[in-house]
Amino acid sequence: MVTARAARRFPLSDESSASATTLADVLHSRAFRITLMSVAIVVVVALVAVVVAAVVVVRRPLPQTGGTVTIPGLSADVTVTRDARGIPTIGAASTHDLFMAQGFVAAQDRFFEMDYRRHVTAGRLSELVGENEDALEADKVIRTFGWRNVAEQEWQLLEPSTREALQAYADGVNAYLKGKAPSQIALEYTVLGLQVHVGSPEPWDPIDSLAWLKAMAWDLRGNYDDELERATTYGSVRDVAKVDELFPTYPQDLNAPILAAGDETITTQTALHTDEVDLGGDAVQAAFAQAQAAMDAVPHLLGVGEGIGSNSWVVSGDLTADGHPILANDPHLGISAPGIWMQVGLRCTTVSSGCPYDVSGFSFAGFPGVVIGHNADLAWGLTNLGADVTDFFLERVDGNRTQRDDEWEPITTRTEVIKVNGGDDVTIEVRETAHGPIVSDVLDLAAVSDAPLPDGSARRGYEVALAWTALAPGRTADAVISIDLAKDAEDIARVGRLLEVPSQNIVFATADGHIGYQAPGRIPVRAAVVGDVPSDGTWPRPGWDSAYDWQGYVDSEQMPHATDPEDGFIVAANQQVTPAGQGPFLTKDWDYGYRSQLIREGLEDLLADGHKVTVADMNTLQTDEHNPFADVLVPSLLALDIDDPYDDDGQELLRTWDHVSSADSAAAAYFAAVWSTLLRLAFADDLPDGHGPDGGSRWLEVVRGLLDDPDSPWWDDRTTPGVVEGRDEVLTRAMVTARNELTVQLGTDATDWRWGRLHTAAPEHPVLGGSSIPGLVRDFVNPDPIAVGGGSSIINATAWNASEGYDVTAAPSMRMVVDLGDLDSSTWVNLTGSSGHPASNHYADQFGAWAAGETFPWPFTSAAVTADASRRLILRPEAASSS
Structure with missing residues (x-):
């Protein structure tokens, strides 16, 4: 059957076109329901006409990538070349023109993605998509956070050069939007127009770019999920020590920290005595449940949960073939279509103090500059530091006031009006305490204000407020722009002082032979308070006791850093930064x-x-699929006897397995099923509903410890009264159950099983990818799923959630390897492609290579970029055009 997906295969250039036919005409046409069995000539003609109309509609937003375009506001011609994958390199004579052209090109390729992001970060998603419960809940929470309000406060804190870059970028976006109907900008507006009113997008504002940084900080915020999970788990087990068994200490004797032992400054904490806090009461647990629901409502633009992290490493030139450093980086984020990153080169035609940029790498659509990449002097990579930058404060509330020590303070309020496209406005009251916004009541869930307190009082209730470093204005935007010009360790240290949120590990290498590491971030200092519940940020804190308040922030000069370590390389992959203490x-x-x-x-x-x-060695290492879970667990599984030869089939696969979770491995499929079943049998009965083990590295460390304790109560399944299970019984049952489950899913013959049949990467469009969207559109905007190897805590980190299934939930969002000796020998690949237009040839043209572990050449020098160019567009000032 012919579908709109055929439009992506038409041999046409990526140029915009126009048609009076709307997508509504196409989707409602009978021709789409006529099968190839039809033989009537009139039906065939109608089918062809409708398909042609569909092609015109879906290709209309494709941008012009050749010839000349006039842009008012430029001071001189700007050249935009694109390679065979549509990746742009922009050359301009001035900084203003360079960033203005970047905004123009980003809007050409990714404007709907940008527009969606700014609606999310401003709490205005309902304005875009109409009456939708999930969108409204997201708007309520983000308005409560006040992301855009904080972004507006940041504007005046920024360097003038950063504000100029943001403004020039916005001007470029708006130059592209000017005079275009929504259907000329993005297919998504045409589809949305079938359900809601779609007007011309409002102009881009520099604050739209700054607000995006809040979404980035939110998804990379650290231990917030662990903190809430401790609290909710405590509600089930009622024992702090028992909860802590599920959050073991980092095994630094087994897995090395980023930096070796050295003379690091220790931040001291003063021990204080305070009242104890009971987290097990019904009122408290209800408040935590409300807070969790509010947090879960926020759309994750970068991804969240198991697998969100990154790999990066840098090797000294003393250890490389060409005598120069090599740097590798692959951030692990959620998968989406289009992908998170936009590849770009930014080049001043003459590099000088007036126009100093000569940088290439990965940017975010909606923000100027390059976030990860290299210039002529320095390459850098980022991984999530995971610092604890959030705390939940349990607040004692009495009406419109909250307790602070022996006094009661007023709760501040503000009114937020959420406009709903095609529906009535929704008004919410946002409340804030001294610690931050109250999140426990933001979704209008069941109130807990009348629930009794642990001390027996029924007059007051509990609420939960969120303290988060990103809710204070900062200068992260300065850091993003500054890193593009960094040349050495001193410059990276300055970037580290500016990169307040999200806190990221920075690894770097210089063309003159140095390698290094810098930990940046705004990190709260917490006092050591004596009580039943730890005060180190791992558990929620009693807001009524000021001893638990943050005591300031870690001095940036004390943040860990290193240059040219003795062993000649640095690995930063979300592990502990320094040895304990x-x-x-x-x-x-x-x-x-x-x-x-x-x-x-x-x-x-x-x-x-x-x-x-x-470089080839580094590319190979990035896609290594050795499974550390198998190293820990398989010996114990093989030590058990399974008498039935049918049940034993899976175990037999493990006997010859090399512990590599490749897509074509039968043993890897079986082991994954055993792992998820084991976690369910051992822990699901002890944990609250909806909080099952995700199967990530924490659970590997939990199980590793329990393997030496065969009679631990954790092994016992409390749902089987009168029976006390031990380790061997649970492991055996997990193997037998996994065999039966895979028989249903993959067939009787275990040797025919394949990990890739279970484990697929399926990027989904954030607005048009869901089940409520017509299948024709959904198929068109979502790339076909691809079977992949890898898994959680594997170098090729295609993560999956053991409580939800085997599909990829997070993955390397890009891969890059930079050779500082020959920058043109560097390599890169993106998750999907350079374009955000589903009809573009470059919407998902890198996806197959990404899945196969392949990369593409990354030209950088002027000669290499020119030789690699397949399209050339001149952006011309208005005066020059008219003359």
Whole structure:
């Protein structure tokens, strides 16, 4: 059957076109319901006409990528070349023109993505998509946070050069939008127009760019999920020590921190005595449940949960084939169509103090500059530091006031009006305490203000407020612009002082041979308070006791950093930064380091016997699929006897398995099923509903510890009265159950199973990808799923949630390897493609290569970029055009 997907295969250039036919005409045409069995000539003609009309409609928003376009506001011609994958390199004579052209090109390729993001970050999603419960809940929470309000306050804090870049970028976006109907800008507006009113998009504002940084900070915020999970788990087990068993200490004797032992400054904390706080009461647990629901309502533009992290490493030139450093980076974020990153090169035609940019890498559509990449002097990569920058404060509330020590303080309020496209306005009252916005009542869930307190009083209730460093104005935008000009460790240190949220590990390498690491971020200092519940940020805090208030922030000069370490390489993959007790306190909730240790060991293996590493070696290491879960668990599984030969089929696969979770591995499929079943049997009965184990590195460390304790109460399944299960019984049952489940899913013959049949990457459009969208449109905007290998805590980190299924939930959102000795020998690949237009040839043209672990050449020098160019567009000032 012919569908609109055929439009993507038409041999036409990515140029815009116009048609009076609307997508509504196409979708409602009978021709789309006529099968190829039809033989009547009139039916065939109608079918062809409708398909042609569909092609015109879906291709209308494709931008002009060749010839000349006049843009008022430019001071001179700007050249935009694009390579075979549509990746732009922009050359301009001035900084203003460079960023203005970047805004123009971003709008050409990704404006709907930008528009969607700004509606989300301003709490205005309902204005875009209409009456939708999820959109309205998201708007309520984000208005409560006040992301855009904070962004507006940041504007005056920024360097004049940063404000100029943001304004020039906005001017470029608006130059592209001027005079265009929504259907000329993006297909998504045409589809939305079938259900809601769609007018011309409002002009882009620099604050729209700044607000995007809040969404980035939110998804990379650290241990917020662990903090709430501790509190809700406590509601089930009622024992702090027992809860802590599910959050073990980082195994630094097994998995190395980023930095080795050294003379780091220790941030001291003063021990204080205070009242104890009972987190187990019904009122408290109800408040936490409301807070969790509010947090879950926020759309995740970068991704959230198991697998959100990154790999990065840098190797000294002493250990490389060409004698210069090599840097690798692949951030692990949620998968979407289009992908999160937009590749771009930004080049001043003559690099000078007046126009200093010569940088290439990965940017965010909607923000000027390059976020991760390299210039001629320095390459850098980012991974999530995971610092604890949020705390939930349990507040004692009496009407419109909250307790603080022996006094009661007023709760501040503000009114927010949410406009709903095609519906009535929704008004909410946002309340804030001294600690931050109250999030526990933002979704109008069941009130808890009348529930009794642990002390027996029924007069007051509990609410939950969120303290988060990103809710204070900062200068992260300065950091993004500044890093593009960095040349050495001193420049990176300055960037580290500016990059307040989200806190990211920065690894870097310089063309003159140095490698280094810098931890940036605005990190709260917490006092050590004596009580039943730890006061280190791992648990919610009693807001009525000022001893629990933040005591300031870690001095940026104390943040961990290193240059040219003795072993010649640095690995930063979300693990603990410094050995325990050294450096400032950052968090206790690290990734547990199995992935980072695999990278470290992979580098050590490559360097054995004097081998000098290459870019190709780094590309291979980025896609390594060795499974550390198998190293821990398979020996115990093979030690057990399964008598039935049918039940034993899966276990037999493990006997010869190399512990590599490749897409074509039968053993990897079986092991994944055993792992998820084991977690369910051992822990689901002890945890609150909706809080099942996600199967990530924390759970690997939990199970590793329990394997040496066969009679631990955690093994016992409380749903089987009168029976007390131990380790061996649970492991055996997990293997037998997994065999039966995979028989249903993949067939009787275990040797025919394949991990990739269970584990697929399926990027989804954020607005048009859901089940409520007509299948024709959904198929067109969502790339076909691809079977992939890898998994959670594997270097090729295609994460999955063991409580929800095997589909990929987060993955390497891009991969890059930079050779500082020959920048043109560097490589890169994006998750999907450079374009946000589903009809473009470049919407998902990198997806297959990404899934296969392949990368593309990354030209940087002027000669290489020119040789690689397949399209050339001149952006011309209005005066020059008229003359």
